Amino acid sequence: IPxxxxxxxxxxxxxxxxxxxxxxxxxxxxxxxxxISVQYQILREKVYDAFYKLQNPHEQLTAYIFDLVRAEIPKMLLDDVFEKKDDIAFAVKRDLKEAMLEYGYDIVKALVTDIDPDHSVKQAMNRINAAEREKIAAQHEGDAQRILIVERARAEAESKRLQGKGIADQRREIARGLEESVDTLNKAGINPQEASSLIVITQHYDTLQAIGSESSSNLILLPNNPNAASTMLNDMTASLLAANKVKEATDKNKE
Known part of the structure; x- marks a missing residue:
């Protein structure tokens, strides 16, 4: 029989x-x-089952994938879906491998290759992300400004402290110099009152000399005693009268 x-x-x-x-x-x-991308292969020892037990393996795999994904995702928030996509892929592979092994198929790998929410949801997520980043940027900018203000205040306080110390040292040295000057004049037979007057006059002329040595100085020294205003007014009036007399004399000479 053939x-x-x-x-x-x-x-x-x-x-x-x-x-x-x-x-x-x-x-x-x-x-x-x-x-979802599922990588699979037919087991060599179960080729018979793979061919005769399933009429359309692609449809069978697709149905299982739909069922598994729709069972896992509703348990998660959207942010968790992005963070736990590897866990989702592992769950799909585990359950799909167990279901398809009976039909001679081995599931090698399952991958979640894309998660695409609705367009309006993506725009909202981008706005939230942008707002959060702007908030962080504003906080950093505020911290930088606060640090700058604090450092400026510290620098100014240190400057004032050093300036005050310098003024105190200057006054201390002036007082020491005056004391030494008075002692020297006392040793020369000049009483303290005369010595004080002499020192004041000397300082007055030293000040005038220092002001006069500055070519660009525009400082004017005015008397500051209670009668200074009336004295200055009288001096100005006398100066104006003298100037008028000089002018009248000059005009007569020209005639």
Missing amino acids: IVDRIAARLSLRIQQLDVVVETKTKDDVFVNMK
């Missing part, structure tokens, strides 16, 4: 990939489209 063998089909034992886009909803009621 025996005839016939090839029913050819199956590839190489690793293949199935990409599935699943639309689902998160725990905070945000719809997202998730792209």
Whole structure:
């Protein structure tokens, strides 16, 4: 009796990939489209089961992926979906591997390759992110300004302290110099009152000399005693009268 063998089909034992886009909803009621990539291969020892037990393995895999993703994602908030996509991929691989092993398929890898929320949700997330970054930038800028103000205040306080110390040292040295001058004049036979008057007059002329040595100086010394205003007015009046007399005399000489 002749025996005839016939090839029913050819199956590839190489690793293949199935990409599935699943639309689902998160725990905070945000719809997202998730792209799941599943890499699988037929087990050599179960080629018979892979061919005869499943009529359309792609549809079977797709149905399992939809069921698994829609069972996991509604338990998570949108932010958690992005943070835990590896956990989602692991859960898909684990459950899918267990379900498809009976049919001769081994799940090599499951990947979450894309998470795409609604466009309005993405815009809102971008606005939240931008606002948060602006808030952080404002805080850093405020901290920098506060540090600058504090450092300026410290520098100014240190400057005032050093300036006050310098003034105190200057006055101390002036007092010591005056004391030495009075002692020297006393030793020369001049009584303290005369010595004080002499020192005041000397300082007065020293001041005038210092002012006169500055070519760009515009300082005017005015008397500061109680009668200074009336004295200055009288002096100015006398000066004006003298100037008028000089002018009249000059005009007469010209005639």
